[in-house]
Amino acid sequence: MTATVQPGPGAPSARPSPAARVRSGAARVAAPVGVALVAVTGAALLGAVDPHQPGHYPTCPFLWLTGLYCPGCGSLRAVHDLVHLDLAGAWSMNPFLVLVLPALLAAWVAWLRRAATGAERRRVLPAWTIWTILALVLAYWAARNVPALAPWLAP
Numbered sequence: 406m407t408a409t410v411q412p413g414p415g416a417p418s419a420r421p422s423p424a425a426r427v428r429s430g431a432a433r434v435a436a437p438v439g440v441a442l443v444a445v446t447g448a449a450l451l452g453a454v455d456p457h458q459p460g461h462y463p464t465c466p467f468l469w470l471t472g473l474y475c476p477g478c479g480s481l482r483a484v485h486d487l488v489h490l491d492l493a494g495a496w497s498m499n500p501f502l503v504l505v506l507p508a509l510l511a512a513w514v515a516w517l518r519r520a521a522t523g524a525e526r527r528r529v530l531p532a533w534t535i536w537t538i539l540a541l542v543l544a545y546w547a548a549r550n551v552p553a554l555a556p557w558l559a560p
Contacts, residue, residue, distance in 0.1 A: 430521070437517040452488035456481040476501060476546045479560025498560045501545045 456462050467475040479498035486494035487503075496503050519526060549558035 430523070433520045433523060434517065437513060437520050440513065441517075448484055448488050451481055451485045456485050474546075474549045474559060476542050476549075478549075482560065500558065501542075 454461050462481055465475060465478050467473065468478055477499070480502050483495040483498040483502045486492075486498060487506075492503070518524075545558075548554050551558075
């Protein structure tokens with residue numbers, strides 16, 4: 406005769422209830438949805454309050470301290486221009502941001518899809534990819550401070 410073990414009160418059951426599954430699904434997508442809400446709110450603020458007008462936003466701390474442009478300099482103005490569908494204006498403020506935004510959007514969509522389905526992350530970026538991204542950011546940082554490249558890369 407074999408003994409059957411019954412779960413005691415408070416022990417987790419083998420199958421969660423449908424309500425628990427719905428809550429866990431909502432909880433799973435809370436982070437990507439929260440990031441989207443913050444991004445949309447920030448873009449709406451930048452669309453409403455023009456960073457091209459002086460005095461609305463503080464100066465970039467790196468620019469203020471060193472007099473050099475950082476990779477993010479011009480990003481507020483570029484996002485403002487993108488909200489107003491001015492791709493050329495955004496490109497003139499920060500071309501790196503314009504190139505990176507589609508990749509960030511694709512990464513967010515993949516994150517949302519994984520969260521909604523409960524799927525595990527299948528791939529992690531290899532180290533060489535992360536080092537390449539870092540090298541590109543540093544190269545852009547240096548290039549935008551070269552006086553000969555200022556007409557194309559300075560905000």
